[in-house]
Amino acid sequence: MPNIVTLPFPARQTVKSPAAKPQPGYRYRLALQNRDALFAPGDLQTADPQQTGLVGAYRPGIAASELKAVDLNASPVYCYVWDDDLLNSAVISSLHDTGRHTAFRQHGNHLTLLDAGLQPPEVRMSDNGPLLCISPRFELEWATEGFASQLGLLQLVESSRTLQFENGEIIALMDTDNSNGPVLYLNDPDDDQPVKAVCSYQARGEKQCLCFNSEVSQPIPHQFGDKQVISLSVLEKYVCHFMQNAGPEQTSQYIWTPVHLPIVWGWSIRVQQRFDGVWDIFRKKLILPTPSTETPRLPVWQSNSLCYRRFEDT
DSSP, rough: OOOOOOOOOOOOOOOOOOOOOOOOEEEEEETTHHHHHHTTTTGGOOOOOOHHSSEEEEOOOOSEEEEOOOOTTTSSSSESSOGGOOOOOHHTEEEEEEEEOOOOSSSSEEEEEEEEEEEEEEEEEEETTEEEEEEEEEEEEOHHHHHHHEEEEEEEEEEEEEETTTSSOOEEEEOTTTTOOOEEEOOTOOOOSSEEEOOOOOTTTTTTEEEOOOOOEEESSEETTTTEEEEEEEEEEEEEEEEESTTTTTTTBBBEEOOSOOEEEEEEEEEEEOTSOEEEEEEEEEEEEEESSSSSSSSSSOOGGGGGGGTOOO
């Protein structure tokens, strides 16, 4: 008979499923029995969520963005998760769901920037005269693997738009230099939404690719008051924040949070009339849309671009 030797089975490695994590933008109750073990002294007294990953409130508004620190004197203490990657295991275990569904998931949502560019700037004729236009273009993949969510775009701008007259005088149509940092970009006085929807509300487990354009324009006046305009110059830097919100209409339970690095683009351009009276581009310098690690992921502002525009005589 052959000798039969029983060999031990090789040790199997235990495959661990990813730990459930709290979801960005959700409201949680924070247990503070071991506060000193959870946070460094003073961490929660600051409203900067990029230090702890938590914030007391974040409300984007037309006039300004409202950012609050976690209120440690409240009972119970509530907070919102801004960035789950900043949370350690002790903090995660101290967060308790406040909704009727589980707000702890093993997977999160992901926005992938497939491509980005600028449509060439152009002078376009409209019903009200010539219009200087440029259009950033974004190709995106939006996957809501973790939870259903709305994808939106919030744009901040540093802007200088000026007119030059025949006598050499220059006047500002818009200048945000005296603002406290970038301002919220708005182009329509009737527009009261800081965050613009990029696509329809997307259910959990769905994925789609989409192309998104966001046009920026400036009318070119032939005259300003009784003065003849000879050129228009625009110098602007934009920061595009793609944001997500699990429930935009439920402001007590959810907040907007970033879902991608900020994307920076800009243009420096001058248009003037040719000998035949046609407005044309005489100088341009473009900054192509590029994700930035230097720009803070926290979009805050104290004003909007409409407050710096001169509508009279234009």
